[in-house]
Amino acid sequence: MVACFLSGELSSQRFGQRLRSHLAPAGQSEQLLTHPDLSDAVANTARRALLAATRGYGENRDLFENFPDQVTWIRAFLSAGEAADVRYIDYSYWVELSGGSRRPTDAAARIKAGLRALDVPNEPFVDAARALMRGERFPPLILVGENQDNLVCLEGHLRLTAYALADFPTGIECLIGTAPAMGRWAR
Template sequence: MQVLGISSEDEMVACFLSGELSSRRFGRNLRSGLAAAGHSEQLLTRPDFADIGANRARRALLAATRGYGENRDLFENFPPHVTWTRALVSPDEAAGVRYLDYSYWIELSGGSRRPVDAAARIKAGLRAFDVPNEPFIDASHALAGGERFPPLILVGERQDDLVCLEGHLRLTAYALAGFPTDIECLIGTAPTMGLWAQ
């Protein structure tokens, strides 16, 4: 792992929301939340971390859509104090990252929560809960065509035992492509992260 520098909660929140903005599954709900709060997509696509009000608005949006800072939904048991760094994760390290403990990702990976196992099952034509695998395949083709993905967000008690917080589809696309390159990530660590990242 090559540490690129210090990150922050504000950058993580912006990165998380930006990743979900382009998601087929979560993008619509996020756009509704932006509209309800009277914000444009530029709040997410062009974040200014020096703007305290914009940082607060993004945190409120992540709270409203995913429970961030409110100990609910995706962020239930997520520690309030996390150390964030920006890093390049090697292919071997990325292959060891686990999916979050959620029924779909457990099923897709055959119980291991490992992206390499999910990739093998996808290549074998297996589906989780009959959900189509085409988004993973399309993303891996985009990767092979030179598209650059936003950073993954990975968390754990230590940097050598990480769970994906945001970017599961992209992580799976990297696995389908055989992890061809180092992957830019935001990595969050906290002594109590094990309560969330089981």
């Protein structure tokens, strides 16, 4: 999950530069994230430290506040219907973008209607949807919940919105984490 999360954020206009700014001081290159060797314990520790420094992973702070320590992870492909049921994180921007529902389909409808959240431009979503329609592949989304029937997006909100704008043209590759205590994080 850590390698997948960092890979997704590295390609993000919003988070990529912050991540890069932590690599050099840690004596690491982008290859740590672009070509992760999961059998390398030292590299795994470096990635975990990077996610802790940038997002609070394993430190019960920032994005990972109230995130359980023990999570079961699986790789999966979601159908359009399953992806439409995923909710955004409970964060003011995503709540406003979706009109309060936290559903990507509602956000897509609002974007198509020209509505903005917190006066943030919608072009990144539209550009990502166009890339998807051209056949570009996106990194897997990271979704979490107490079980697989009620998932919240942990990483990949822009990509999830792009899929919704494009009417979910393909199955969506995901990493899904479940834990009985996930409800404290994934409200």
